[in-house]
Amino acid sequence: MVAATTPALASGLTWNLGDDLRQLFAFHFMVNAFRAGTVVAVAAAVLGWFMVLRRQSFAGHTFALVAFPGAAGATLVGLSATAGYFVAPVAAAVVIAMVPRTGTGTGYSGESAVVGTVQAFALAAGALFVSLYGGFLNGITALLFGTFLGISDGQVLTLTLVAVGALAVLAVIARPLFFATVDPDVARARGVPTRVVAFVYLLLLACAAAEVSQITGVLLVFALLVMPAAAAQQLTARPGRSLALAIALGLGVTWLGLGVGYFSPYPVGFWVTTFGFATYVVAVGGRALATRRARRVRGHVRVA
Amino acid sequence: MATTSRAGSLHHWHRVARPTKTAPVVQTPPDEPRAAPAPEPAVAFERASARLAGRTIWSEVSFEVTPGEFVAVLGPNGVGKSTLVKVALGLLPLSHGSVRVLGEAPGASGREIGYLPQRRSFDPGLRVRGIDVVRLGGDGERWGSPLPFGRRLFGSHRQLDQRVDEVIERVGATDFALRPIGDVSGGEQQRLLVAQALVHRPRLLFLDEPLDSLDLPNQASVAALVSRICREEGVTVFLVAHDVNPILPYLDRVIYIARGGAVSGGPDDVITSSTLSALYETPIEVLRTSDGRLVVVGQPEAPSVHTDRHEGPFH
Numbered sequence: 068m069v070a071a072t073t074p075a076l077a078s079g080l081t082w083n084l085g086d087d088l089r090q091l092f093a094f095h096f097m098v099n100a101f102r103a104g105t106v107v108a109v110a111a112a113v114l115g116w117f118m119v120l121r122r123q124s125f126a127g128h129t130f131a132l133v134a135f136p137g138a139a140g141a142t143l144v145g146l147s148a149t150a151g152y153f154v155a156p157v158a159a160a161v162v163i164a165m166v167p168r169t170g171t172g173t174g175y176s177g178e179s180a181v182v183g184t185v186q187a188f189a190l191a192a193g194a195l196f197v198s199l200y201g202g203f204l205n206g207i208t209a210l211l212f213g214t215f216l217g218i219s220d221g222q223v224l225t226l227t228l229v230a231v232g233a234l235a236v237l238a239v240i241a242r243p244l245f246f247a248t249v250d251p252d253v254a255r256a257r258g259v260p261t262r263v264v265a266f267v268y269l270l271l272l273a274c275a276a277a278e279v280s281q282i283t284g285v286l287l288v289f290a291l292l293v294m295p296a297a298a299a300q301q302l303t304a305r306p307g308r309s310l311a312l313a314i315a316l317g318l319g320v321t322w323l324g325l326g327v328g329y330f331s332p333y334p335v336g337f338w339v340t341t342f343g344f345a346t347y348v349v350a351v352g353g354r355a356l357a358t359r360r361a362r363r364v365r366g367h368v369r370v371a
Numbered sequence: 372m373a374t375t376s377r378a379g380s381l382h383h384w385h386r387v388a389r390p391t392k393t394a395p396v397v398q399t400p401p402d403e404p405r406a407a408p409a410p411e412p413a414v415a416f417e418r419a420s421a422r423l424a425g426r427t428i429w430s431e432v433s434f435e436v437t438p439g440e441f442v443a444v445l446g447p448n449g450v451g452k453s454t455l456v457k458v459a460l461g462l463l464p465l466s467h468g469s470v471r472v473l474g475e476a477p478g479a480s481g482r483e484i485g486y487l488p489q490r491r492s493f494d495p496g497l498r499v500r501g502i503d504v505v506r507l508g509g510d511g512e513r514w515g516s517p518l519p520f521g522r523r524l525f526g527s528h529r530q531l532d533q534r535v536d537e538v539i540e541r542v543g544a545t546d547f548a549l550r551p552i553g554d555v556s557g558g559e560q561q562r563l564l565v566a567q568a569l570v571h572r573p574r575l576l577f578l579d580e581p582l583d584s585l586d587l588p589n590q591a592s593v594a595a596l597v598s599r600i601c602r603e604e605g606v607t608v609f610l611v612a613h614d615v616n617p618i619l620p621y622l623d624r625v626i627y628i629a630r631g632g633a634v635s636g637g638p639d640d641v642i643t644s645s646t647l648s649a650l651y652e653t654p655i656e657v658l659r660t661s662d663g664r665l666v667v668v669g670q671p672e673a674p675s676v677h678t679d680r681h682e683g684p685f686h
Contacts, residue, residue, distance in 0.1 A: 120499070241516030246507045249499055253487035255569070256460050257512040258481055300498040304551040305520060309498070 079290035091329055099218045100335075102225050104321040107278045110230035110292035111194045112299075112317035115238065116277035116310050117268065121248045125179055126163060126269065126291070127184040130156035130276035131288035134192035135210060137277075141198045149225055152281055159185050163248035164266045170340040213284030213336035226278055233274045240264050245306065282321075287336045290324075291317055294343030316346055411474040413438045413575050413607040414459060416633075419468035421454050430467065434635035434649050437611060438574070440623040441601045444611045445642075450628055451574075452611045456577050457676055459609070460486060473575060480575070487570035489579040493560060497553040501544065501563040504552050506535050516634055531570075537564040544581075550679055558589030565596065572605035576600070578610040582617055590617040597621075614643065616664045642667070 081087055092098055120128045137155025138148040164183045196209055237244075246254040247261040256262050279288040299313035324339030331338070412435040417548055428451035431446020436442050442453050457463040458470060473480045488573060493504075509531045518524070539548045540561040548556045552563065556586045569578055578597065582590045598621035612618060615625065619638060624660035626635040627642075629650045629663075634641055641647075647655040656668045 120497075122494075124414055165557045193453075239514055246511030249493075249497070249504055249565075250507060250511075253486055253508070254511060256462060256484075256486040256488070258478075259512045273640060303498045304503075306500045306503055307517065332437060 077284050087326075087330070087334065091326060096216050096218065097325075097329060098218055099220065100321070100325055102223045104216045104282060104325055105318060106223070106227050107282050108291055108295075108317035108321040109314055111274050111279045111288075112274050112295045112313040113310065115292040115317075116296040116299070116313045116353075117237075117244060117248065117295060118272055119300060120245075121268075123178075123269075123272065124293055126182050127272055127292050128289065129182045129189070130159055130273040131165075131280040131292075132186050132193075133159040133189040133284045134197055134277050134280040135285045136189050138210060139193050139196035139200070142194050142206075145180060149222055149281070153189055153277045154231065155189070156277045157270060159189065160266075160269040160273035168259055177273050178216050183283055209284065211284050211286050212334055213280075213282055213287055213339075216335070218281075222281070223304040226281070229274050229278060233271045236267065237271055240267055245255075271276045283336045287340050288339040290336070290343040291321065294347050295320060296338075298343075298347045301354045316343075320346060372382070403672060411471070412414045412436055413440070413472045413473060414442075415610060416455075416459075417469045419458070420466045421451060421456065421458055421463065422466040423463070427466070427630070429630055429633070430630060432468070432628060432633040434626050434633055436607060436624065438607050439601070439605050440609045441507050441598060441618075442610065442624045442626060443618055443622050444609065444628065445615055445624045446612060446628045451611075452628060453579050454629060456609070456611055458487075460484070460577060463563070484573045485571070485573035485576040485577045485606075486520055486681050487564050487576070487581055489567045489583070492557065493553045495553040499553075500549055501552045501555060501559075502535060502539065502548040505544075505563055505570060506531065506546065508570035509535060509630060534570055534572075535566075538569045539563075541600070542566045543592075546653070557595065557659065558585050561585060561589070561593055562596070562656050564678075565593070565600075569600065573606060575607045575609065580611050582612060582614070582615070584679050594618045594621065619665065 081090075092101070115127070118124055118229075133155045134152045137149070137151035137153075140155070141151025142148050162185055163178065163181050219370040243254065243259045243263050246265050247259050251261055275289055276292060278293045283290050295316035296309075298316055301310040302312060303309045320339055320342040323342050324335055328338045330337030377503070389563055414434075414436040416432050416434050421428045431457070444455060454463060458465055459472050461472075470477050473483055490552045522580050539545055542558065542565050543564045544566055548563065552560060555563070565578075565581070568578075578598075581597065582593060585593060593634055594617040597608055597610065598618070600606055600622070610618065615622075615638070622638050624635060625638045625641045626633055627647065627650055632650070634646055634650050642657055644655060645659045647657065647667065654669055658666045658668065660666060
């Protein structure tokens with residue numbers, strides 16, 4: 068893994084923006100990191116936006132964790148880790164969707180028990196695979212906490228194809244999915260096949276979680292999957308705007324995290340997550356302040 | 372009466388004042404063309420029975436609703452009023468008999484039907500505006516995704532926007548339609564949901580307990596609003612209620628359901644001691660208070676196996 072060594076090669080921050088940017092893109096692995104980061108940030112922001120709205124963060128996190136035994140298992144049997152990253156979460160999505168639930172259409176309470184079961188088993192399997200494959204142990208930190216660095220051209224291509232495919236499918240189901248999320252009973256009565264739509268969305272979410280886990284590591288997926296979307300939904304209640312804002316925040320956090328991570332000795336996953344967290348805190352704090360001010364001005368005009 | 376009806380076996384109906392004429396809803400001229408009276412009934416149940424999870428909810432239910440009527444479905448909790456609506460919508464099957472809705476099989480009339488399910492409350496954290504929820508009533512089931520700047524590009528978008536503004540004004544929701552729906556009160560949410568059900572200009576509106584858990588002034592004003600929509604736009608309203616009083620002044624027909632059948636007719640004919648006693652096979656007394664409210668005494672609660680309304684596949 069190049070990850071641990073490359074930042075040392077860099078000649079350091081010059082505080083000259085032009086020079087620093089040139090330096091940033093001088094290495095091919097860094098260019099690839101930005102390519103992959105950009106693709107993943109967009110896909111994660113959009114699918115994460117629906118995830119936050121649907122209160123399915125637990126499922127999203129589980130898909131990412133399932134990527135861990137997926138990648139470890141694939142490496143163990145000599146397949147590409149990338150295949151394992153995608154196959155395992157999609158399989159988990161199928162399992163979660165297949166288990167019949169007794170909950171209502173709105174709450175996902177019935178889902179959480181299944182999700183938790185799948186998650187625990189996945190982590191146990193991952194631990195087993197890692198111990199079976201002794202030499203793999205060096206890579207486990209990268210697997211859990213991410214490696215932006217050392218991403219191959221082939222990996223960038225795979226990430227792009229999966230992201231474009233997932234977003235294309237989402238574009239087809241977006242409006243009924245939104246309807247089924249906000250108002251499931253009426254959506255069903257109006258002929259939206261809510262179960263099918265929910266299942267397709269779960270598959271797309273699994274793809275997105277698999278993508279993000281290859282960048283930030285399986286433990287930090289929420290940096291790109293939850294934080295931009297949650298912050299954007301705090302800032303505006305207009306669906307179009309908050310979706311666009313989520314993409315912008317996701318890209319900003321990713322680019323900033325990559326840039327700072329390159330010049331600092333600390334892991335990239337830490338930076339991306341920290342910037343995402345800061346954005347969310349600022350969004351929540353800003354809204355609380357604005358709400359209080361609007362109340363003081365009185366009248367029921369609240370920040371929308 | 373108010374004191375004795377608190378006893379467990381008595382069903383008390385005295386909570387609600389009659390709706391007043393001061394309901395704060397915008398009066399708009401009846402600019403909607405009245406639906407031409409169709410030859411067939413808007414809703415027709417014939418000897419229908421419904422079974423859920425192996426038990427019969429009700430059976431031998433027959434009634435007809437004439438287009439343009441304001442109809443209330445009444446009966447004790449757990450008797451299967453919501454089931455009746457879901458059968459009419461095609462969400463649940465019948466075990467016997469037949470149902471026609473707007474002359475077609477249930478579920479076939481799609482966009483001609485508006486539906487407001489039993490009390491939904493939106494998560495207070497849901498960051499979606501009321502107007503967006505209303506808009507879903509217009510195009511929510513359509514595949515695809517809303518395009519940015521679609522409003523500028525497509526006439527159909529502008530038309531839908533216009534219709535959404537129109538219904539929001541109609542239900543008096545203009546002041547809070549731009550706030551996140553989780554932030555507004557229950558009565559305000561209910562108005563927005565009525566607007567949502569109206570966006571696509573339905574000929575028939577199913578409202579399942581729309582007055583449930585609203586405070587008294589809101590019950591009165593939502594009832595008045597629904598009645599105005601019925602009269603001025605010629606929409607047939609099929610409303611499920613467990614308390615008849617807020618809607619009593621507006622009703623054309625009431626349908627009482629019991630396990631073994633239903634009676635249907637004008638409120639004065641049906642809500643009487645003799646009719647209800649015969650239907651529920653137990654002595655029931657209907658009393659009228661000096662201000663015109665009805666109090667039904669001795670109406671049976673449904674057997675305990677039926678009381679959990681939140682069971683079943685659609686809850």
